[in-house]
Amino acid sequence: MTFTVLNPATEEPIAELEQAGVEETDEAVARAKAAFPAWRTVAPGDRARLLRRLATLVEEHTEELARIESRNVGKPISGARGEIGMVAQVFHYYAGAIDKHFGETIPVAGGVAATFREPLGVVGLIVPWNFPANIASWKLGPALACGNTVVLKPAELTPLSALRLAELCLEAGIPEGVVNVLVGKGSIVGQRLIEHPDIAKIAFTGSTEVGRLVMQGAAGTIKRVTLELGGKSANVIFEDADLERAAASAPYSVFDNAGQDCCARSRILVQKSVYDRFLELLIEATKGIKVGDPADDATEMVPLISAAHRETVASFVDGEPLFRGDAPDGPGFWFPCTIVEATNDDRIAREEVFGPVAAVIPFEDEADAIRIANDTPYGLSGSIWTRDGARALRMARAIEAGVLSVNANTSVRVSTPFGGFKQSGFGRELGMHALEGYSEIKSVFISTES
Numbered sequence: 037m038t039f040t041v042l043n044p045a046t047e048e049p050i051a052e053l054e055q056a057g058v059e060e061t062d063e064a065v066a067r068a069k070a071a072f073p074a075w076r077t078v079a080p081g082d083r084a085r086l087l088r089r090l091a092t093l094v095e096e097h098t099e100e101l102a103r104i105e106s107r108n109v110g111k112p113i114s115g116a117r118g119e120i121g122m123v124a125q126v127f128h129y130y131a132g133a134i135d136k137h138f139g140e141t142i143p144v145a146g147g148v149a150a151t152f153r154e155p156l157g158v159v160g161l162i163v164p165w166n167f168p169a170n171i172a173s174w175k176l177g178p179a180l181a182c183g184n185t186v187v188l189k190p191a192e193l194t195p196l197s198a199l200r201l202a203e204l205c206l207e208a209g210i211p212e213g214v215v216n217v218l219v220g221k222g223s224i225v226g227q228r229l230i231e232h233p234d235i236a237k238i239a240f241t242g243s244t245e246v247g248r249l250v251m252q253g254a255a256g257t258i259k260r261v262t263l264e265l266g267g268k269s270a271n272v273i274f275e276d277a278d279l280e281r282a283a284a285s286a287p288y289s290v291f292d293n294a295g296q297d298c299c300a301r302s303r304i305l306v307q308k309s310v311y312d313r314f315l316e317l318l319i320e321a322t323k324g325i326k327v328g329d330p331a332d333d334a335t336e337m338v339p340l341i342s343a344a345h346r347e348t349v350a351s352f353v354d355g356e357p358l359f360r361g362d363a364p365d366g367p368g369f370w371f372p373c374t375i376v377e378a379t380n381d382d383r384i385a386r387e388e389v390f391g392p393v394a395a396v397i398p399f400e401d402e403a404d405a406i407r408i409a410n411d412t413p414y415g416l417s418g419s420i421w422t423r424d425g426a427r428a429l430r431m432a433r434a435i436e437a438g439v440l441s442v443n444a445n446t447s448v449r450v451s452t453p454f455g456g457f458k459q460s461g462f463g464r465e466l467g468m469h470a471l472e473g474y475s476e477i478k479s480v481f482i483s484t485e486s
């Protein structure tokens with residue numbers, strides 16, 4: 037069976053691909069299993085050289101990969117270039133990490149115990165459509181660095197950059213069978229990977245609903261699982277913050293990637309004493325966002341991924357919002373930047389919209405801000421804006437989320453751990469912490485008695 041890949045900005049077909057089924061999935065797992073014994077024994081220095089070569093190839097193909105990503109996801113080309121830049125950095129980072137991820141020796145009676153970091157085997161990587169190349173690299177980098185082989189399933193809507201990355205892996209000299217990409221449906225290919233007895237771990241990014249299925253399916257074979265499941269993050273603005281800076285930054289923290297970002301600060305919590313002033317600044321800043329052709333260097337805001345997703349996003353906005361921006365007419369799954377006033381009990385404040393809709397919620401004081409920020413099943417990201425350093429620290433410790441920023445709205449860095457609390461999932465990607473999720477600790481006792 038074939039299926040058509042569309043450009044979300046034009047609704048035009050950009051590729052016609054064969055769809056993998058259960059049989060192809062089993063074949064890919066068998067290839068990865070066969071490649072594992074040789075790959076795990078590649079000397080650390082050689083594995084590092086291969087990953088570095090891959091990083092360099094990604095750098096050399098930045099423009100090509102960025103254009104693929106921009107056309108397939110409908111991303112602004114400038115943002116796509118940045119994302120591909122990060123993919124290269126991720127491979128450089130894990131190339132450098134390979135010989136720094138070591139065990140320890142532990143003095144014990146009668147000898148010494150040593151710990152070793154062993155690869156898991158074949159790892160299944162299931163990736164969503166919002167940052168296809170980036171999220172694939174966050175999983176590929178540490179998986180390969182630890183000596184695992186992989187079967188990567190990109191989202192059906194956005195498989196093109198993963199297919200190109202697989203070609204670059206081979207060009208870099210990574211042996212055949214180490215990296216396998218399967219284009220197919222989550223409910224078929226993804227499900228088979230989850231249940232397959234030869235898959236040792238599933239690294240998943242996507243919805244909480246499918247995350248639950250991953251956990252259930254993995255139970256049958258006691259697979260390792262890491263889950264990154266999105267959020268409903270709070271951007272908390274105190275009265276003593278630099279309001280101009282906070283307001284200039286806030287729109288990008290929720291409208292970037294058309295809001296299709298698990299770290300989107302989609303609940304903007306504003307202290308009542310500065311509520312009206314902040315709202316004015318926020319609307320003014322949002323008016324400045326450049327919406328349009330993803331291929332234009334100046335574009336900042338782009339369409340949603342699909343017609344079905346646009347319908348879901350639209351279902352969150354009833355009544356007249358505080359602000360509604362412009363969106364192009366004609367083809368493309370466009371949705372305007374939208375700001376609504378809400379309480380934390382409203383649907384818009386409780387569910388992940390995954391679209392360019394921000395809910396502004398007033399709060400009284402620090403205790404109220406903590407209560408509202410934590411009143412959500414999610415716990416991925418968030419921001420605190422204040423000039424009071426002690427308050428910033430108190431808030432950072434009190435908010436139940438895995439990745440926070442103070443006087444900034446950033447969440448992702450190559451060298452720092454990324455992942456959620458509560459129903460945003462568990463396990464950490466990026467940084468040295470990600471290596472924990474792709475290796476097992478083995479303890480070996482060596483007797484010193486003669």
Ligand code: NDP
Pocket residue numbers: 162163164165166189190191192193220221222223224225226227230241242243244246247249264265266267297298388389390
């Ligand atoms: P899904 O969770 O359905 O998709 C994520 C990945 O899982 C895709 O590769 C998908 O494949 C695969 N998948 C789907 N069903 C199964 C299954 N039964 N077994 C194994 N793998 C499966 O997310 P959606 O793309 O449908 O988006 C829905 C919502 O999820 C969004 O609106 C958003 O709220 C959230 N989301 C969060 C993301 C994040 O970054 N944390 C990313 C994407 C979505 P396929 O594409 O072939 O269906």
